[in-house]
Amino acid sequence: MPKVLISDSLSPRAVEIFRERGLEVDVKTGLKPDELKAIIGEYDGLAIRSATKVTKDILSAATNLKVVGRAGIGVDNVDVPAATARGVVVMNTPFGNSITTAEHAIAMMFALAREIPAANASTHAGKWEKNRFMGVELYGKVLGVIGCGNIGGIVADRAVGLKMKVVAFDPFLSPERAQELGVEKVELEDLLRRADFITLHTPLTEQTKNILDAKALAKTKPGVRIINCARGGLIVEEALKAALDAGHVAGAALDVFAVEPAKEHPLFGNEKVICTPHLGASTTEAQENVALQVAEQMSDYLMTGAVVNALNMPSVSAEDAPKLRPYMKLAEQLGSFAGQITETGIKAVTIEYEGQAAELNTRPLTAIVLKGLLSPLMESVNMVNAPVICKERDIKVSETKRELAGDYQTLVRVIVQTEQRTRSVAGTLFGGDKPRLVEIEEVPIEAEVTPNMLFIRNEDKPGFIGKLGTTLGDAGVNIATFHLGRTAPGANAIALVSVDQAMGEGLLGTIRGLPSVVRAKELSF
Numbered sequence: 411m412p413k414v415l416i417s418d419s420l421s422p423r424a425v426e427i428f429r430e431r432g433l434e435v436d437v438k439t440g441l442k443p444d445e446l447k448a449i450i451g452e453y454d455g456l457a458i459r460s461a462t463k464v465t466k467d468i469l470s471a472a473t474n475l476k477v478v479g480r481a482g483i484g485v486d487n488v489d490v491p492a493a494t495a496r497g498v499v500v501m502n503t504p505f506g507n508s509i510t511t512a513e514h515a516i517a518m519m520f521a522l523a524r525e526i527p528a529a530n531a532s533t534h535a536g537k538w539e540k541n542r543f544m545g546v547e548l549y550g551k552v553l554g555v556i557g558c559g560n561i562g563g564i565v566a567d568r569a570v571g572l573k574m575k576v577v578a579f580d581p582f583l584s585p586e587r588a589q590e591l592g593v594e595k596v597e598l599e600d601l602l603r604r605a606d607f608i609t610l611h612t613p614l615t616e617q618t619k620n621i622l623d624a625k626a627l628a629k630t631k632p633g634v635r636i637i638n639c640a641r642g643g644l645i646v647e648e649a650l651k652a653a654l655d656a657g658h659v660a661g662a663a664l665d666v667f668a669v670e671p672a673k674e675h676p677l678f679g680n681e682k683v684i685c686t687p688h689l690g691a692s693t694t695e696a697q698e699n700v701a702l703q704v705a706e707q708m709s710d711y712l713m714t715g716a717v718v719n720a721l722n723m724p725s726v727s728a729e730d731a732p733k734l735r736p737y738m739k740l741a742e743q744l745g746s747f748a749g750q751i752t753e754t755g756i757k758a759v760t761i762e763y764e765g766q767a768a769e770l771n772t773r774p775l776t777a778i779v780l781k782g783l784l785s786p787l788m789e790s791v792n793m794v795n796a797p798v799i800c801k802e803r804d805i806k807v808s809e810t811k812r813e814l815a816g817d818y819q820t821l822v823r824v825i826v827q828t829e830q831r832t833r834s835v836a837g838t839l840f841g842g843d844k845p846r847l848v849e850i851e852e853v854p855i856e857a858e859v860t861p862n863m864l865f866i867r868n869e870d871k872p873g874f875i876g877k878l879g880t881t882l883g884d885a886g887v888n889i890a891t892f893h894l895g896r897t898a899p900g901a902n903a904i905a906l907v908s909v910d911q912a913m914g915e916g917l918l919g920t921i922r923g924l925p926s927v928v929r930a931k932e933l934s935f
């Protein structure tokens with residue numbers, strides 16, 4: 411039974427779902443990195459929010475881990491490349507808390523405009539400072555949205571409803587989407603110059619880090635108010651402090667900080683600054699959503715192989731997973747076969763999908779072909795890291811699809827181009843779910859893949875089969891099945907022999923010495 415650890419505070423719905431779906435689950439929040447490292451080896455899945463840092467060091471001890479599920483959006487607390495290298499799927503819940511976070515940004519904007527936190531504190535203190543707090547209206551003001559994706563888009567929509575003029579900077583925002591949202595797509599400089607309020611909604615990346623630095627802040631409109639409910643690190647906090655102190659920035663509302671938890675901060679105590687402790691996603695609705703989604707996604711993956719919302723693996727829907735299962739087996743066998751008969755550096759791999767196979771979601775199939783292909787050549791390869799390894803090694807991977815069936819209703823062919831030659835192997839499914847090899851190096855053959863196999867390329871001459879049978883018999887190796895194929899009488903032929911045990915190099919040497927044998931290779935699956 412797969413075992414999951416919940417290491418951050420998640421709605422109890424997550425535990426219920428894991429248990430209902432047949433998984434064992436432990437909840438241990440507030441673990442120190444060393445404590446997490448000491449126990450992570452026990453778990454197949456790790457469910458987190460933003461507090462747990464899934465570092466390379468933690469992953470190095472995660473010997474059984476298959477999936478990290480982020481109940482939320484940002485995965486900057488997960489070393490995704492390190493997880494990918496170890497074959498760990500990283501998934502998030504991209505929409506579950508977007509409305510909640512957008513509402514927090516809007517609440518922060520109102521709070522800034524009317525100084526609600528300071529007015530609240532003053533009133534509670536019995537001061538009744540009616541003349542001290544003079545706000546500004548949002549009506550007719552320009553809101554600059556930096557990053558207009560899910561959350562930025564919802565904020566823009568709400569702001570349009572408040573009769574604000576919304577300008578958005580987002581290189582990936584299409585003109586159609588901008589029009590649909592009723593926002594004007596602008597360059598960053600333009601946004602900085604025009605906005606009365608600026609709200610940030612990008613992920614933290616190399617491009618967005620410090621996007622509001624001293625230079626950018628200097629270009630903003632005097633009296634601008636800034637809201638950050640995305641990630642600390644987008645604003646240079648010292649530069650913001652200087653701009654506030656100089657009176658250029660009228661106020662800032664921060665939900666996120668460069669270092670979290672932020673227990674001390676140069677902006678704390680500044681009455682122009684409103685702070686919340688990373689509460690953007692903290693509503694009962696959003697937490698229910700993300701806990702439920704992450705638990706379902708992780709359970710699906712661990713129990714059925716379905717992949718949804720993964721950042722480092724192609725999606726496989728719960729509906730597709732059973733359809734793909736026999737193909738996954740076939741694709742892995744073909745990849746492994748091709749990998750085992752390939753002896754020199756691979757330059758390119760093409761996977762051809764014909765007939766019914768061409769109608770499938772082929773990305774996971776291609777990923778597992780690559781896993782099969784690379785496994786004989788290196789350790790610790792899986793579907794998650796195989797495409798990355800190919801990229802790193804300059805192995806060009808391509809897919810072709812032909813929906814018209816040829817001799818078989820469904821066919822997958824793996825073509826491997828090495829420095830010296832091109833080799834191919836193709837297979838089909840008999841009866842819809844039984845993988846069969848049907849072609850090796852363009853020679854038709856029909857064979858089931860079994861754990862121990864002998865692959866021979868030979869000249870098509872009389873006497874060869876008898877000699878091979880005798881050689882195997884003399885060595886005490888039982889033949890389970892024997893398949894032959896040739897392109898034409900007397901031409902190059904192939905023998906694929908399924909044997910009941912491994913053979914070893916000594917016996918293979920004898921087989922290679924038999925007349926007519928061009929090449930012999932022991933294969934294991």
Ligand SMILES: NC(=O)c1ccc[n+]([C@@H]2O[C@H](COP(=O)([O-])OP(=O)(O)OC[C@H]3O[C@@H](n4cnc5c(N)ncnc54)[C@H](O)[C@@H]3O)[C@@H](O)[C@H]2O)c1
Pocket residue numbers: 482483484504507508511556557558559560561562579580581582583611612613614615617618639640641665666688689690691692
């Ligand atoms: N405070 C919280 O509790 C909280 C909650 C949820 C999400 N978040 C943060 O909000 C961020 C946004 O979430 P989302 O769901 O809207 O993500 P999203 O991917 O839907 O949107 C991000 C947008 O940023 C844009 N973008 C990327 N690079 C950019 C750049 N260099 N300049 C301008 N725009 C750029 C993208 O094109 C995209 O449209 C998340 O990455 C997460 O870090 C915070």
Ligand SMILES: O=C(O)[C@H](O)COP(=O)(O)O
Pocket residue numbers: 459460461481482483484485507688689690691692
């Ligand atoms: O990226 C997110 O989803 C938010 O930052 C929420 O983080 P949290 O789950 O730690 O509240």
